[in-house]
Amino acid sequence: MTPEALADLVRTSAAQVLTARGADPAVLPATVTVERPRNPEHGDYATNLALQVAKKAGLAPRDFAQELADALAATDGIDSAEIAGPGFVNLRLAADAQGEQIRQVLTLGDAYGRGTALAGRKINLEFVSANPTGPIHLGGTRWAAVGDALGRVLQAQGADVTREYYFNDAGAQIDRFVRSLIAAAKGDPAPEDGYAGAYISDIAAEVLRQEPSALSLPEDERNETFRRIGVDLMFGEIKKSLHEFGTDFDVYFHEDSLHQSGAVEKAVESLKENGSLYHADGAWWLRSTEFGDDKDRVVIKSDGAPAYIAGDIAYLHDKIGRGFDLCIYMLGADHHGYIARLKAAASAMGHDPSVVEVLIGQLVNLVSEGKPVRMSKRAGTVITMEDLVEAVGVDAARYELTRYSVDSSIDIDLDLLRKSSDENPVYYVQYAHARLASLQRNAADLGLKFDNDADFGLLTLDREGDLIRTIGEFPTIVQRAAELREPHRVARYLESLAGAFHKFYAVAQVLPKGDEEATPLTFARLALCEAARQVFANGLALLGVSAPERM
Known part of the structure; x- marks a missing residue:
């Protein structure tokens, strides 16, 4: 019996009790919650439904709870x-009913954990979006891991997701980037407000390789040549780094296209026409305080140039025009x-x-030998994605960046992530999967294979029940991770699943030893182990982390 099936059973039984009492079952919530108690001595699952609805039905909570308990105790599987x-x-399931959870995992395979909570939603997920003036720094690397994982989790709940x-x-940062390239090409020091690092010299050299006469061109042509080639090269490096990190995008949207196409001017004129902009002090202002912002925002500056928010407004208008509802x-x-300003922009354009x-991510710091790591080999000033990957590998970097709420700052211990021990979270989880894969290989060598129709009523050990119930939590974990935009819930769940598996494996012999014959219990435990392996594989896939079969 799955947690979802148990919740339905509790609701059906409660409706029968209320009807027998002459109360209206309409007081019951559409979805009943059943949860695992913190103390396993209290049972396999618990529900507070009686506390939720008894008074609405005119009943004493304990009286209603007792009648509900009596009805459930008389039901098959309880x-x-x-x-x-x-x-x-508090509920305890019969072992054979609980084992149905294993059969469901083995039947669904890769689809186990997927749902339809966000079916019909068309979501634009924009992340990383680092300025094309240097390699991706640690903050952008965190978004590359978390954003990609969030996209996978949202899709697992039925959403149509576009990663963008x-x-x-466009803007001043590109101008500084171009001046930095030109200075490097000339052999001059970087401008005071410019960018430094080996990557600038590398790109400048490549510009000159492609256009040997670039420095001798008239100033405007020279600047445009370094801009065109340099920005393209930098963006190519960024895309390459992201791809090697396992993060790819469906759409690469160029801010400059909004200005070149006239989309910014069109959006501004639209806001002028609907009265959302007003003119003061020579500039055009968005009435953003009317929509909850702390102050009105300049959209067109007094010199006639668009402020940064002008591009944001046009960009949001473009997204909504492409059919995204989130x-x-x-x-x-x-x-x-x-x-506040993006929500104000949406309201000003007539949208909900x-x-x-908006998700805000906090800072990431690297620590090695107890000390902060601050210098990059290539960028010279900040630690980059390449630095982190070189230090610990893609899997460890992605997992570690994803296992924390984005609301919290994190210190990544490079020494810990290099360890092949249970102290290293990604090793702990991946090793559990590899161990389970090895077990199935060993079973195959003995001519044994897990069986969907095994007698799961034989799985009566407490550790077996705990592992089964932990496996059963996975669909709910994925749904909550999607609804709350918190993929770290998947990582933390996998760590609890690894703990449940290792505790089970310490007390339960799975394969026969020596001349022992396989028994029905052997096949039941093999099926349980395969179900656990499948959930590890599904969870790691949601995080964009590999599920190795050997370690």
Whole structure:
């Protein structure tokens, strides 16, 4: 019996009790919650349904809980049902009913854990979007891991997700990048407000290789040549790094295209016409305070140039015009102000502000030998994606960056992530999968294979039940991770699953030894182990981390 099936059973039984009492079953919630108690001595699952609805039905909570417990205890698949406290009902499942969870995993395979909670939603997920003026730094690397994992989790719940990279190829930062390239090409020091590092010299040299006469061109042509080739080269490096990190995008959207196409002007004129912009002090201002922002924002500056928010408005308008009903922005720690202004922009254009959702990620620091790591070999100033991957590998980097809530700053211990021990979270989880894969190979060598129709009623050990119930939590974990935009829940779940598996494996002999014959219990435990392996594989896939079969 799966947790979902148990919840349905609890609701059906409660409806029968209420009807017999002459109460209206309509007081019952559409979805009943059953959860695993913190103390396993209290049962396999518990529900507080009686506390939720008894008074609405005109009943005493403990009386309703007792009648509900009696009804459930008389049901096939329920071993016992007891009331506790003011009206909780603690449930223990029969071993064979609990084993149905194993059969479901083996039947669904890769699809186990997927759902339809977000079916019909068309989501634009924009993340990383680092300025094309240097390699991706640690903050962008965190978004590359978390954003890609979030996209996978949202898709697992039925959403139509487009991963998008907003390429900021317009504005002052590009001008500084170009001046830095030209200085490097001339052999001069980097401008005071420019960019330094070996990558600048490398790109400048490549520009000259492609256009040997670039430095001798008239100033405007020279600048445009270094801009065109240099930005393209830098962006190519960024895309290559992301791809090698396992993060690819469906759309690479160029900010400059909004200005070149007239989309910015069109969006601004639209806001002028609907009264959302006003003219003051020679500039055009968005009435953003009317939509919850802390101050009105300049959209067109007094010199006639568009402010940065003008591009943001045109970009959001473009996204909504492409049919997205939810636009998720994943931004850095210094972008809190964007939440209100983007929602204000949506409102000013006549859209529900809930079409905009902003996730803010906190800082990432690297630590080695107890000391902060601050210098990059290539960028010279900040640690990059390549630095982290070179130090610990893609899997460890992605897993470690994804296993924390983005609301928290994190210190990544490079020494820990290099360890082949249970202290290393990614090793702990991947090793569990590899161990399970090895077990199935060893079984095959003995001519044994797991069986969907095994007698799961034989799985009566506490550790077996705990592993089965932990496996059963996976669909709910994935759904919550999608709804709350928190893929770290999947990583933390996998660690608890690894713990449950290792505890089971320590007390349960799976394969026969020596001249022992395989028994029905052998096949039941093989099936349980394969179900656990499948869940590890499915969970790691959601994080974009490999599930090795050998380690």
